[in-house]
Amino acid sequence: MSCWDTIADYGLRSIGIGERLLPTENFTLCQQFTLIGSGMLWNIYFGVLALLAGFFFAVALAVGKASQSRLIRKPAEWFIFVFRGSPLFIQFFFAYFLFLSLKQVIPFFSPLTSAWLGALVVLFFNTAAYSAEIFHGALQSIPKGDLEAADAYGMSGWSRFRRITFPTMLRLAWPAYTNEAIFLFHATTLVFFSGFPAWRQKGDALYYANYFADKTFNPFIPYPILAGYFILLTLCIVGLYGLANRHLNRHLPSNARRPIKLRPTLLR
Amino acid sequence: MFSYCSDPSTLDGLTWLSCYLTTGKHMGLYVSVVTVLVLLAVTAPVALLFGFAGAASARSRIAPLRWFGKAYTAIVRGVPDIAFFLFFVIALDQGFEWIRHKILCSDWDQPIRQGSDFVVCDAAKLPLSSSPQWVHETYGFLLAVLTFAIVFGAFAANVLFGAMRAVPRAQMETAEAYGMSHRQAFWRIMVPQMWVYALPGLSNLWMVLIKATPLLFLLGVEDIVYWARELGGTKNARFTDYPHGDWRMWYFLALLVFYLAFTKVSEIVLDKIMKKLTHGQATAAGEAQRKAAA
Numbered sequence: 001m002s003c004w005d006t007i008a009d010y011g012l013r014s015i016g017i018g019e020r021l022l023p024t025e026n027f028t029l030c031q032q033f034t035l036i037g038s039g040m041l042w043n044i045y046f047g048v049l050a051l052l053a054g055f056f057f058a059v060a061l062a063v064g065k066a067s068q069s070r071l072i073r074k075p076a077e078w079f080i081f082v083f084r085g086s087p088l089f090i091q092f093f094f095a096y097f098l099f100l101s102l103k104q105v106i107p108f109f110s111p112l113t114s115a116w117l118g119a120l121v122v123l124f125f126n127t128a129a130y131s132a133e134i135f136h137g138a139l140q141s142i143p144k145g146d147l148e149a150a151d152a153y154g155m156s157g158w159s160r161f162r163r164i165t166f167p168t169m170l171r172l173a174w175p176a177y178t179n180e181a182i183f184l185f186h187a188t189t190l191v192f193f194s195g196f197p198a199w200r201q202k203g204d205a206l207y208y209a210n211y212f213a214d215k216t217f218n219p220f221i222p223y224p225i226l227a228g229y230f231i232l233l234t235l236c237i238v239g240l241y242g243l244a245n246r247h248l249n250r251h252l253p254s255n256a257r258r259p260i261k262l263r264p265t266l267l268r
Numbered sequence: 269m270f271s272y273c274s275d276p277s278t279l280d281g282l283t284w285l286s287c288y289l290t291t292g293k294h295m296g297l298y299v300s301v302v303t304v305l306v307l308l309a310v311t312a313p314v315a316l317l318f319g320f321a322g323a324a325s326a327r328s329r330i331a332p333l334r335w336f337g338k339a340y341t342a343i344v345r346g347v348p349d350i351a352f353f354l355f356f357v358i359a360l361d362q363g364f365e366w367i368r369h370k371i372l373c374s375d376w377d378q379p380i381r382q383g384s385d386f387v388v389c390d391a392a393k394l395p396l397s398s399s400p401q402w403v404h405e406t407y408g409f410l411l412a413v414l415t416f417a418i419v420f421g422a423f424a425a426n427v428l429f430g431a432m433r434a435v436p437r438a439q440m441e442t443a444e445a446y447g448m449s450h451r452q453a454f455w456r457i458m459v460p461q462m463w464v465y466a467l468p469g470l471s472n473l474w475m476v477l478i479k480a481t482p483l484l485f486l487l488g489v490e491d492i493v494y495w496a497r498e499l500g501g502t503k504n505a506r507f508t509d510y511p512h513g514d515w516r517m518w519y520f521l522a523l524l525v526f527y528l529a530f531t532k533v534s535e536i537v538l539d540k541i542m543k544k545l546t547h548g549q550a551t552a553a554g555e556a557q558r559k560a561a562a
């Protein structure tokens with residue numbers, strides 16, 4: 001069996017297209033590359049959707065946390081504290097069993113017990129909380145002069161937020177937000193280790209890497225393959241976010257721009 | 269546990285709960301909480317040591333040592349940490365067995381990797397197949413500690429490397445002007461001063477370490493996640509004196525609250541330490557403290 005056949009069989013295995021049976025013996029390098037790469041589809045799916053949806057919620061939360069009114073500030077603060085202060089791993093477990101109980105009362109919630117939706121909801125809340133903290137920090141460090149200038153131009157309320165506060169916040173928060181995006185993608189590997197079942201062995205990249213390591217009792221091949229894929233993914237994210245960063249800072253002279261610096265202390 | 273617990277079916281309300289929460293299996297849960305605390309207490313200093321060694325070697329003037337240090341600090345940037353956890357546990361285990369095999373069984377002529385098996389001679393097995401259960405458990409725990417220390421050492425190395433660079437260059441130049449050697453300047457000038465710069469990063473790391481402890485579950489240690497799943501599952505009246513439905517949700521809620529409380533307490537303590545350390549320092553925070561007092 002050539003490598004092309006393997007790719008045709010297993011390339012989309014993680015979403016249920018192609019050969020059903022996973023290889024059980026005589027594992028080839030090609031099989032490991034193909035299956036782990038196929039699992040990456042799930043990591044990208046979780047990461048992209050959670051980031052996109054989480055962004056808007058995070059902005060709302062950050063504005064809420066910076067609000068004058070206690071009624072708005074307190075819930076936002078608590079939400080951020082709960083999701084940032086507890087391990088994501090425990091959040092996954094809790095959410096899974098919560099959804100299981102909900103399902104028994106109201107069958108409408110049954111999709112939530114499968115990974116594609118349930119885990120996505122948890123990741124969405126989680127990234128919203130982490131990003132909100134970043135955005136809140138940026139809101140606090142908007143230069144006073146910018147806001148005074150907006151006042152002088154007679155802007156207030158929504159138009160001030162849309163034209164001054166929001167773009168400046170985004171510009172200041174962007175380097176930290178890039179890191180958040182990278183670590184969110186890393187966090188997606190936890191999904192299938194935390195209660196959510198990999199239905200018909202449709203799992204993510206780490207699920208397959210772990211499968212191979214268990215079967216061959218040799219961790220030195222599947223995990224480096226996984227690492228390679230993730231380094232590639234990280235480079236893509238850095239590239240994309242770098243483009244956005246350039247766009248956000250295009251009005252500044254080149255020496256006043258803040259480059260994106262990768263800071264690794266963000267495990268959940 | 270208590271004398272009135274002899275017939276649980278007659279109990280109700282709080283007395284039932286007090287009996288339920290003190291069964292032998294729940295004691296296992298409480299022991300595993302202690303395991304987590306021990307893990308934190310052991311891992312934090314070891315990881316700091318690893319981190320210090322990593323950061324120091326990343327600054328070394330000997331090229332191979334510097335490459336090693338840089339590579340060590342770089343590994344955590346691009347790859348999910350849980351992949352490292354899963355990798356190191358097997359890799360370390362096999363590494364130890366391989367070394368023992370080379371030393372103890374030099375007359376062994378078969379290959380170690382036979383297809384999908386990893387075969388070493390009986391004397392090289394870790395722990396020995398004849399050793400009691402607790403040795404196996406301790407060995408598993410030690411492997412987990414070492415794994416945590418390696419991964420978090422890489423994080424700490426990053427923080428300390430940054431802190432070493434944050435020490436003002438003029439301080440090192442002054443040391444050189446006084447005729448100190450590189451080694452002397454490093455130990456006498458840089459190391460004592462870098463901690464103020466490192467503390468925010470290190471306290472962040474401590475929070476991260478707390479939040480990483482549930483991953484012990486993935487390393488095969490019977491930790492709190494294991495017990496929460498075990499104890500929370502539906503219990504049939506035929507097998508236990510305390511039958512109940514699926515309570516796993518509540519057990520994990522309790523764990524969530526436990527971690528939140530732990531995080532909050534750490535936050536308060538670390539804030540206090542930071543205030544102590546910045547007292548009298550020539551930094552913005554130290555200056556703010558001075559002005560507030562005046």
